[in-house]
Amino acid sequence: GQNIDQPTEMTATEGAIVQINCTYQTSGFNGLFWYQQHAGEAPTFLSYNVLDGLEEKGRFSSFLSRSKGYSYLLLKELQMKDSASYLCAVRGISSGSARQLTFGSGTQLTVLP
Amino acid sequence: DAGVIQSPRHEVTEMGQEVTLRCKPISGHNSLFWYRQTMMRGLELLIYFNNNVPIDDSGMPEDRFSAKMPNASFSTLKIQPSEPRDSAVYFCASSSTPDGTQYFGPGTRLTVL
Numbered sequence: 001g002q003n004i005d006q007p008t009e010m011t012a013t014e015g016a017i018v019q020i021n022c023t024y025q026t027s028g029f030n031g032l033f034w035y036q037q038h039a040g041e042a043p044t045f046l047s048y049n050v051l052d053g054l055e056e057k058g059r060f061s062s063f064l065s066r067s068k069g070y071s072y073l074l075l076k077e078l079q080m081k082d083s084a085s086y087l088c089a090v091r092g093i094s095s096g097s098a099r100q101l102t103f104g105s106g107t108q109l110t111v112l113p
Numbered sequence: 114d115a116g117v118i119q120s121p122r123h124e125v126t127e128m129g130q131e132v133t134l135r136c137k138p139i140s141g142h143n144s145l146f147w148y149r150q151t152m153m154r155g156l157e158l159l160i161y162f163n164n165n166v167p168i169d170d171s172g173m174p175e176d177r178f179s180a181k182m183p184n185a186s187f188s189t190l191k192i193q194p195s196e197p198r199d200s201a202v203y204f205c206a207s208s209s210t211p212d213g214t215q216y217f218g219p220g221t222r223l224t225v226l
Contacts, residue, residue, distance in 0.1 A: 030212070042204060042217035043156070087156065091212070100146070100169075101215065103156040 002026040004104035006088050011110045012078055020073045020086050020107045028093030033101065034062050034073045035087040043087055046073070075109075083111045115139070117218030119205050125224045131193040134221045137186055138207030146215060147180055147190050148204040156204070162188065163211050195225045 003025045012018040024032070031050040035043035049055055049064035049071060061074040075082055085106040092102070118137040126132055138145045146161040160170040162182045170180070177196070182188040192199055202222050206215040 033214070042219050045214050045216065048214060100158055100161060100211075102158075105155045 002090055002092060002102040004088055004090055004102060006086075006104045006107045008105070009108045009110070011112060013112050014078055014080060016078050017074065017076050018078060018109065020075070020088075020109065022071045022073070022088030022104060024069050024071075024088070024090045024104075026069070026090055026092055026102075029066060029090065030093040031091045032062075032064055032071050033089040033091070034060075034071075035089060035103075037085045037087060037106065039084070046086075078111050080111050080113065083109060085109070117205055117207050117216055119203075119218040119221050121221060122219060123222050123224075125226065126195055127226050128196055129194045130225075131191065132195045132199075132223060132225075134190040134203050134205075134223070136188045136190070136205030136218060138188070138205070139216060140186070142207035142209050142213075142216075143185070144208045144211045144213065144215075145182060145188050146206040146208075147188070148206065148217075149201045150204060150220075151201045159190070161211075168211070192223075195223075197225045199223060200225050 006022045033048050034046040036046050037043040047062035049062050054063045059076045064071045085108050087106045088104040089101040120135045144163050147159040148156050150156045159172045160180045165182045180190045202220045204217050204220045206217045208215045
């Protein structure tokens, strides 16, 4: 099985930097995804990590340590529109549904002016 | 390019009624996923198809739920009979391969009274 933990809520100020952590325990690992979900909307893909290290994409970066079962999403130069829920999702390596994504409960980020 | 299309966007029905949710995946995507999202349980995978074939339906809550994919451009999720505890947002997602990035539709918000 898979267990994913991330903080429920975070608050940060416009223009600042925020780091959202995700820890996971899985029977197998084949990649970690971060999705952004605004209230009342669909999750949208942000980043994908399968190897250790940092992936940078504009204002957003994602880091993975497979040995520690740990990832973080780093958001720089925060904007009001970044207020959303951020979902960490892990994919296993077994066949069938275990190969598919298991989502964390999401971290609700509020950006204050 | 059109993304994943779902209909209806909102559905309100009474307990015991049949509900059919529809999804059109992104053209060329061979994998399709149905998810359910609630406050209590987060985002859960119900079933996924690859090349129109159901691969794993272990996430389907019970026999009241059924899903079909008669062709590469259309899938349905049916609940019969519906119950108040089925109230949730149902998302459809598609990807080019089973391990590819999943792109979500706008969701159907279902309310069962």
